[in-house]
Amino acid sequence: MAPFERNGRKAGLNAGDEDDLARLMRAALTGDERAYGEFLQRAACLVRGLARRKIVGGGMDPEDIVQETLLAVHLKRHTWQEDAPVTPWLYAIARYKLVDAFRRRGRRLEIDVDDIVETAAAPQTETVRNWEIDRALETLAPGQRSVVAAVSVDGRSIRETARNLGMSETAVRVALHRGLAAIARRFGRN
Structure with missing residues (x-):
């Protein structure tokens, strides 16, 4: 199990973990696919913990937030x-995805200012272009494209996507995971 998750729970993040995560991201940006894969696995553990803590009372699947965040990380890497430290950047993306998910469902999410002070003060850089x-x-592949576009671009839930595409929720999750993995493999290099 990754050092960021123990017994299904997020482990404390120390300076060594932050440095290791930043090292993996730097290596990924130079084209190291193994480092990128490990970075994404560790990032998923961190985001999963955040999503589970923020989503109370059900109605949303934390894995949807994890997948949307990983796609955004890939596109905005x-x-x-x-x-700069990588975890504030990662958590900022995850928080935006959480807020978007709550907004789509008509719910309100309150975020402590201390949680976003580091990223709110950071200068904004180029955003992802539609192209x-x-x-x-x-x-x-067309099936994966439909699923990834519905969930990660249009913001639909796994359940809604499954219903609209006539698929099981498990098939949607598999197609989403494989589609995001294919994008990561294809565009993992700069």
Whole structure:
């Protein structure tokens, strides 16, 4: 099990973990696919813990937030500044995905200012362009493209996507995971 998750629960993040995560991201940005895969696995553990803590009372699946965040991380990886800590950047993306998910469902999420002070003060960099998303989606098989576009771009839930596409929720999760993995393999190098 990754050092960021023990017995299904998030372990404390110490300075060594932050440094290791930043090292993996730097290596990923230079084209190291193994490092990128490990970074994404560890990032998923951190985001999963955050999503589970923030989603109280059900109605949303934390895995939806994890997948949406990982896609956004992939598409926005060029915005991370290599001399900055990686976890505030990662958590900022995850928080935006959580807020978007609550907004889509008509719920309100209150975030403590202390949680976002580091990222709110950071200068904003270039955002993902629609053509970058289209380019990533074009590389997928039609079924995967439909699922990834519905869940990660349009913001639909796994359940809604399954219903709209006539698939089981498990099949949607598998197609989403495989589609995101294909995008990560294809565009993992700069």
